Amino acid sequence: MAYNFEFYAPTKVLFGRGMEEETGRQAKAFGASRVLVVYGGGSARRSGLLEKVESALEAEGIASWELGGVVPNPRLDKVYEGIALGKEHQVDFLLAVGGGSAIDTAKAIAYGLGEPDRDVWELFQHTRKPQNCLPVAAVLTIAAAGSETSKSCVITNEKTGEKRSCGSSLARPRFAVMDPEYTKTLPDYQTGSGCVDIMMHTMERYFTNGGNMEITDALAEGLLRTVMENAVKLHRQPDDYDARAEVMWAGSLAHNDLTGCGNDGGDFMTHKLEHELGGMFDVTHGAGLAAIWPSWARQVQNDCLPRFVRFARKVMGITAAVPDEEVAELGIQAMEDFCRSIGMPVNLEELGVRPTDRQIEEMAESCLAACGSSTGSAKKLTKEDMIRIYTNARAAR
Amino acid sequence: MAYNFEFYAPTKVLFGRGMEEETGRQAKAFGASRVLVVYGGGSARRSGLLEKVESALEAEGIASWELGGVVPNPRLDKVYEGIALGKEHQVDFLLAVGGGSAIDTAKAIAYGLGEPDRDVWELFQHTRKPQNCLPVAAVLTIAAAGSETSKSCVITNEKTGEKRSCGSSLARPRFAVMDPEYTKTLPDYQTGSGCVDIMMHTMERYFTNGGNMEITDALAEGLLRTVMENAVKLHRQPDDYDARAEVMWAGSLAHNDLTGCGNDGGDFMTHKLEHELGGMFDVTHGAGLAAIWPSWARQVQNDCLPRFVRFARKVMGITAAVPDEEVAELGIQAMEDFCRSIGMPVNLEELGVRPTDRQIEEMAESCLAACGSSTGSAKKLTKEDMIRIYTNARAAR
Numbered sequence: 103m104a105y106n107f108e109f110y111a112p113t114k115v116l117f118g119r120g121m122e123e124e125t126g127r128q129a130k131a132f133g134a135s136r137v138l139v140v141y142g143g144g145s146a147r148r149s150g151l152l153e154k155v156e157s158a159l160e161a162e163g164i165a166s167w168e169l170g171g172v173v174p175n176p177r178l179d180k181v182y183e184g185i186a187l188g189k190e191h192q193v194d195f196l197l198a199v200g201g202g203s204a205i206d207t208a209k210a211i212a213y214g215l216g217e218p219d220r221d222v223w224e225l226f227q228h229t230r231k232p233q234n235c236l237p238v239a240a241v242l243t244i245a246a247a248g249s250e251t252s253k254s255c256v257i258t259n260e261k262t263g264e265k266r267s268c269g270s271s272l273a274r275p276r277f278a279v280m281d282p283e284y285t286k287t288l289p290d291y292q293t294g295s296g297c298v299d300i301m302m303h304t305m306e307r308y309f310t311n312g313g314n315m316e317i318t319d320a321l322a323e324g325l326l327r328t329v330m331e332n333a334v335k336l337h338r339q340p341d342d343y344d345a346r347a348e349v350m351w352a353g354s355l356a357h358n359d360l361t362g363c364g365n366d367g368g369d370f371m372t373h374k375l376e377h378e379l380g381g382m383f384d385v386t387h388g389a390g391l392a393a394i395w396p397s398w399a400r401q402v403q404n405d406c407l408p409r410f411v412r413f414a415r416k417v418m419g420i421t422a423a424v425p426d427e428e429v430a431e432l433g434i435q436a437m438e439d440f441c442r443s444i445g446m447p448v449n450l451e452e453l454g455v456r457p458t459d460r461q462i463e464e465m466a467e468s469c470l471a472a473c474g475s476s477t478g479s480a481k482k483l484t485k486e487d488m489i490r491i492y493t494n495a496r497a498a499r
Numbered sequence: 500m501a502y503n504f505e506f507y508a509p510t511k512v513l514f515g516r517g518m519e520e521e522t523g524r525q526a527k528a529f530g531a532s533r534v535l536v537v538y539g540g541g542s543a544r545r546s547g548l549l550e551k552v553e554s555a556l557e558a559e560g561i562a563s564w565e566l567g568g569v570v571p572n573p574r575l576d577k578v579y580e581g582i583a584l585g586k587e588h589q590v591d592f593l594l595a596v597g598g599g600s601a602i603d604t605a606k607a608i609a610y611g612l613g614e615p616d617r618d619v620w621e622l623f624q625h626t627r628k629p630q631n632c633l634p635v636a637a638v639l640t641i642a643a644a645g646s647e648t649s650k651s652c653v654i655t656n657e658k659t660g661e662k663r664s665c666g667s668s669l670a671r672p673r674f675a676v677m678d679p680e681y682t683k684t685l686p687d688y689q690t691g692s693g694c695v696d697i698m699m700h701t702m703e704r705y706f707t708n709g710g711n712m713e714i715t716d717a718l719a720e721g722l723l724r725t726v727m728e729n730a731v732k733l734h735r736q737p738d739d740y741d742a743r744a745e746v747m748w749a750g751s752l753a754h755n756d757l758t759g760c761g762n763d764g765g766d767f768m769t770h771k772l773e774h775e776l777g778g779m780f781d782v783t784h785g786a787g788l789a790a791i792w793p794s795w796a797r798q799v800q801n802d803c804l805p806r807f808v809r810f811a812r813k814v815m816g817i818t819a820a821v822p823d824e825e826v827a828e829l830g831i832q833a834m835e836d837f838c839r840s841i842g843m844p845v846n847l848e849e850l851g852v853r854p855t856d857r858q859i860e861e862m863a864e865s866c867l868a869a870c871g872s873s874t875g876s877a878k879k880l881t882k883e884d885m886i887r888i889y890t891n892a893r894a895a896r
Binding site: 103104105106107108109110111112114115116117118119120121282315316317320321323324325327328331332343344347348351352355360363364 | 503504512514517722744745
């Protein structure tokens with residue numbers, strides 16, 4: 103069935119080899135004159151990308167300042183630092199060079215500069231809604247978060263350990279430069295984590311109890327199969343340009359809302375459960391998702407059986423003529439096999455995290471507080487469900 | 500393999516029951532203050548949609564004028580009439596209420612008003628490129644052309660019989676209101692033609708010799724299977740809301756460029772061959788495509804065999820273990836069977852058109868002139884190819 107929906111993904115995508123040279127022209131066309139360039143570690147500089155991008159800006163007469171040092175699970179203190187720098191230099195445009203962490207940091211700074219008299223963290227506590235935001239764009243170097251075309255933004259408050267999200271189309275990047283060449287040198291673990299993150303963005307929209315459109319399912323299933331196939335290729339041959347391109351484009355489509363059109367809003371509990379892990383243990387996001395999903399899936403599958411059967415049949419290719427519950431379990435096992443085949447964990451032990459019972463209870467409480475009434479579609483999770491999911495995720499069954 | 504590409508589909512989609520009530524608010528948000536409402540026959544008025552839309556504009560303090568009487572294969576004289584009316588009332592926004600004909604007419608008027616001192620037909624003769632265009636939006640009542648999110652615009656010069664297209668992102672609608680309810684009363688022939696048109700927009704991008712991305716193929720194949728399944732449902736049960744919704748959303752995705760990302764630009768010769776038919780005989784566009792495609796396919800299949808085999812296997816579900824040429828032919832036959840099953844013609848006789856040899860030669864010459872050097876990707880067609888395609892399309896083999 104088809105729910106009413108709004109679909110608005112206005113980001114202009116410039117995809118392929120050498121496209122970073124377009125950065126200056128595009129920034130100018132979208133009104134930039136004073137740009138804060140946000141990036142992470144040294145790889146953006148070592149690869150020469152940062153210099154290329156800044157030259158492209160300069161060639162169009164655009165002034166720029168740098169904010170480096172963004173870390174995975176990007177932090178609120180860096181956001182505040184960027185807001186102060188942006189105020190000092192009166193920047194009017196944010197350009198992220200990197201992956202989801204750099205882009206989300208740029209988005210949060212853009213929110214902060216859009217409403218300079220308010221504390222930006224309030225947006226992540228959901229005590230108010232964003233009214234204004236500076237324009238943002240991205241030069242992507244990691245296929246994973248989908249933040250280059252999504253409305254999503256996730257920031258960790260390092261003081262409280264809270265990892266929280268704020269979603270609004272105000273922060274959707276104006277344009278995104280995507281050159282797969284720059285992703286060829288990513289370590290295998292990062293590539294695998296990215297592929298899992300991409301799949302999860304679509305799977306969060308897929309596992310619903312309210313019904314999905316057929317066309318949306320067909321797109322989602324095609325996307326998931328393509329990512330799996332190319333993730334395996336990249337585990338063997340990390341510099342395969344075409345496989346990098348497939349995964350990079352899939353990453354944008356998985357999270358620009360295309361794979362959720364007409365559904366009931368999606369589930370998103372694997373992400374929310376992982377946010378607590380990420381806030382407490384600073385794990386790699388995609389790997390954290392891989393480690394939590396099987397336990398989540400087994401906790402909810404009986405409440406959402408038709409979707410788990412469909413997933414097993416259409417995505418995982420399960421053909422066994424067995425009862426639905428077994429088909430669903432075979433689909434979950436196939437997902438675990440896939441994750442292991444690309445070096446991803448399927449439980450917390452393999453992730454390298456050993457939460458105590460007390461820590462699990464804390465994470466469940468914090469997750470429940472962050473969710474409000476939105477505790478899932480496949481199954482609305484209780485605190486007890488969450489505790490069981492974390493506990494069963496500890497080690498292989 | 501993955502070619503470089505730009506993807507820019509910024510149209511804001513408002514999809515579902517009652518969404519037409521958003522028209523005024525959206526028009527205002529996109530800067531409209533004086534709107535020309537472009538529509539076709541009486542159905543937009545009889546259904547009450549036109550009144551709802553105009554009330555929604557009025558409620559936001561937006562003035563509007565009407566231009567009705569747009570016909571299928573929309574004509575240049577109506578475009579000139581709209582440009583004159585737009586100048587008279589100093590309109591700053593075009594709103595189409597209808598299907599592809601109304602939307603394309605609105606786009607052409609918007610081009611004309613954007614450069615008021617130039618003849619708009621020059622854009623369709625490709626003697627100059629558009630530099631400016633008024634903003635356009637659409638309230639869609641027919642799922643077919645995809646014009647509600649595409650950059651495409653096709654107009655017929657009724658004096659010369661030329662049906663020509665102009666593509667530019669300047670004319671992409673700012674927003675599109677899509678309420679499947681209004682498509683429930685479409686006659687069966689129009690519904691079937693629309694479904695074929697939707698499929699063809701994706702198939703034109705699918706049959707290439709230069710290679711396609713896997714993710715794009717997967718999305719295209721999922722879309723094609725979904726449209727076929729729901730076209731058959733609608734042939735039996737025209738007021739099935741969910742099937743209408745599937746087809747309507749597929750219509751936008753089939754032609755907003757999503758199903759062509761990373762390919763070599765696509766083929767598009769079935770459309771160009773049909774444009775000549777449409778210009779000479781005023782046939783229903785989708786039915787014209789259905790009547791031409793099998794003959795085109797058999798003319799080019801040996802030059803593009805891997806794609807025809809893939810189409811047969813992945814879209815048409817052909818499982819026979821026979822040589823590739825036979826698999827390709829079985830796929831083409833399956834497409835013919837599908838078209839017949841929804842009341843669509845698969846040759847010119849069934850379309851009700853009997854061109855003479857002289858007329859076929861004229862169409863081939865005109866098509867070649869309109870194509871310039873772009874005569875296909877599956878096979879670059881010669882004039883002789885075109886004559887053979889029209890000739891073989893005359894009747895069932």
